[in-house]
Amino acid sequence: MLALLLLGTLTAGVMLGWMPALLLTILILLVYLYRHLRDMAVLSAWLVAGEGGNLPAASSEWDEIFYGLERLVRRNKRGTARLMAVLDRFEHAAQAIPDGVIMLNEQGQIDWFNQIAAEHFDLNEKTDRGQFMTYLIRQSAFQEYLDRQDFREPLLMKSTGLRDTTLSVQMVAFGDQQRMLISRDVTQFEKVEAMRRDFVANVSHELRTPLTVVGGFLETFVDNRDMIGQADFLHYCEIMLQQTDRMRRLVEDLLTLSRLESAQNRLVESVIDMRALVQFLYDDALTLSAGRHPIVLRYDSDADVLGNADELSSALGNLVSNAIRYTPPGKAIYLEWGWREGQMCFGVRDEGEGIEPHHIPRLTERFYRVDRGRSRETGGTGLGLAIVKHVLTRHQAKLVIESQIGKGSCFSACFPPERVMLASDDEQNGMATA
Numbered sequence: 001m002l003a004l005l006l007l008g009t010l011t012a013g014v015m016l017g018w019m020p021a022l023l024l025t026i027l028i029l030l031v032y033l034y035r036h037l038r039d040m041a042v043l044s045a046w047l048v049a050g051e052g053g054n055l056p057a058a059s060s061e062w063d064e065i066f067y068g069l070e071r072l073v074r075r076n077k078r079g080t081a082r083l084m085a086v087l088d089r090f091e092h093a094a095q096a097i098p099d100g101v102i103m104l105n106e107q108g109q110i111d112w113f114n115q116i117a118a119e120h121f122d123l124n125e126k127t128d129r130g131q132f133m134t135y136l137i138r139q140s141a142f143q144e145y146l147d148r149q150d151f152r153e154p155l156l157m158k159s160t161g162l163r164d165t166t167l168s169v170q171m172v173a174f175g176d177q178q179r180m181l182i183s184r185d186v187t188q189f190e191k192v193e194a195m196r197r198d199f200v201a202n203v204s205h206e207l208r209t210p211l212t213v214v215g216g217f218l219e220t221f222v223d224n225r226d227m228i229g230q231a232d233f234l235h236y237c238e239i240m241l242q243q244t245d246r247m248r249r250l251v252e253d254l255l256t257l258s259r260l261e262s263a264q265n266r267l268v269e270s271v272i273d274m275r276a277l278v279q280f281l282y283d284d285a286l287t288l289s290a291g292r293h294p295i296v297l298r299y300d301s302d303a304d305v306l307g308n309a310d311e312l313s314s315a316l317g318n319l320v321s322n323a324i325r326y327t328p329p330g331k332a333i334y335l336e337w338g339w340r341e342g343q344m345c346f347g348v349r350d351e352g353e354g355i356e357p358h359h360i361p362r363l364t365e366r367f368y369r370v371d372r373g374r375s376r377e378t379g380g381t382g383l384g385l386a387i388v389k390h391v392l393t394r395h396q397a398k399l400v401i402e403s404q405i406g407k408g409s410c411f412s413a414c415f416p417p418e419r420v421m422l423a424s425d426d427e428q429n430g431m432a433t434a
Contacts, residue, residue, distance in 0.1 A: 005029075036061075043069075100167075100183035106176070108132055120183045122161030133181065136160075142169070156186070166190045202367040206250055206382065210243035253383040256314070257366075260390040267394050271421050272309045275302055277316070278337045278346065285320045285335065292329040300338025304421040307395045312413075315391035318384045319348045319411045327352040331408070340412070344420045345400070347412040355403040363401060364389040388413070395419060 005028060012021035039062040046056050046066070056066060094101050100117030102110060109130050113123055121137060128136060134143060137160060145155045151171040159165035168186045173179050217236045221228065228236075259265050282297045289295060305312070323333050331351040338345065355363070355370060362368045367382035385399070392399055396416050403409035 001032075098184075100181075102133070102181040102183075104133060104179045104181065106178065108134070108179075110136075117181075117183060119161050120159050120165075120167055120185070145169075146171070154184075159185075199366060202382070203250075203254070206367065207247060210247045213243045214240045250383070253387060256387055257383060257390065260311075260387065260394065267308055267311075269306055269308060272305050272307055272312060274304050274337060274346075275299065277309070277313060278335060280313070281317055281320050282335055284317060285324060285333065288321060288324045289333070293324060293327055294330075294332040296332060296334045298334060298336045298338070300336070301344065303344055305344065305395075305415050306419045306421060307415075311391045312395070315388045316346055316413060318388050319346075319413065322384060322411070323348045323350045323352075323409075326350075327408075340414065343414040343416060345412045345414040347410055349408065349410040351408040354405040354407055355401075355409055356405060357403075360401050360403060364399065 005025065008028075009021050009025045012024055042056045043062065043066065057063075095114045097114065098116065100114065100120040102113040102117045102121075102123075105111050109132055110123075110128060112129070113121075117123060118125070123136065134146065139157055139160070141155065141157050145151075151173075154168045154170040157167055157169060159167050162185075164187070165185060166187045167183045169181060169183045171179055171181055217240050220236070221233075278297070278299070282295065285295050320335065327333055327350040333351075334347075334349040336345075336347040336349065340347075359370045363370075364385045366386045369382055389399055392413055396419060398414055400412040400414055401409070402412075
């Protein structure tokens with residue numbers, strides 16, 4: 001273009017004279033400069049408009065520049081969109097994690113946290129970002145954990161946002177002097193561990209007494225073998241047999257619980273003739289009572305149940321033996337089989353002393369006794385109702401306990417309709433009525 005301008009100026013100078021040619025050249029240069037300044041202004045306006053502005057029209061020299069800039073912006077937009085998609089996926093994944101996650105910068109300030117962490121530490125999205133962790137969590141144990149700078153083992157602490165919740169927190173370093181605080185709700189694990197400790201302590205306590213009795217008599221035999229008469233010897237042997245029988249029953253109940261809780265112990269089911277089973281329990285109750293109690297059997301249904309005969313016989317028999325063991329002589333015991341509130345129930349009702357309401361929710365706990373001394377005297381191991389509850393849970397059934405002080409108690413094993421095998425259309429009508 002400059003060559004053509006120079007050639008045009010020389011030609012105009014020869015033909016029109018040098019002064020007109022110079023003025024014409026200056027005019028052409030001014031027009032050319034104006035076009036460049038105009039395109040520069042358009043470019044500046046487009047850049048100020050940002051990504052929302054459309055590609056402006058320009059002269060041929062600037063059009064390639066505009067087009068190149070637009071391609072660069074499009075590439076940046078695609079890269080930004082991909083990055084935002086990755087960040088969104090990361091945030092959604094972090095929010096879905098069942099543990100609390102808090103991202104901290106180099107100074108220990110909060111950059112980001114998920115919803116679980118907000119619940120664990122009572123954090124607010126709007127006000128707590130940028131705050132120091134030590135300002136928000138003022139527990140001395142947590143402060144000591146940070147001061148030690150030894151994060152190989154997690155710290156157990158109470159949640160500041162959830163009541164009665166125990167957290168396991170651990171600091172993890174990543175990136176360039178950044179850290180991440182991970183929190184996990186371990187309340188259930190703590191409860192299980194406490195139950196395990198209580199269980200071991202209870203088993204030890206239950207075994208200590210009979211072992212002490214047996215060991216004491218054996219020491220007596222060794223030290224005074226020539227001084228013990230035949231009658232005393234037989235009496236001591238009878239006491240030791242009672243104590244060893246108590247330990248045997250305790251071990252058997254422990255093995256039964258272990259078997260019921262095992263994942264490998266699958267439930268083998270069949271249709272159980274409940275009329276025959278209830279009759280067997282009634283006959284067994286007469287034998288155990290030995291005439292001390294009036295025992296009444298009531299059938300309201302001939303329906304059968306789908307389940308494991310051995311397990312249900314043991315569980316329901318436990319309810320019967322408990323009623324005979326704890327009901328005073330002369331008081332009646334009722335065995336009932338029939339519909340109750342849409343479920344088929346086997347109930348054992350007695351006219352005993354009754355149980356105070358605050359004891360009822362804990363009766364199925366292992367080794368829980370309303371009256372420890374009385375329970376041991378009657379031969380109870382403290383595991384019977386725990387076994388009953390496990391057996392019924394395996395059959396999708398439930399144990400219902402009702403009691404009134406001075407009027408007696410009723411322990412019922414209630415089975416859902418899907419486990420009940422109806423004998424006739426009359427049974428179906430009875431279920432609908434119930």
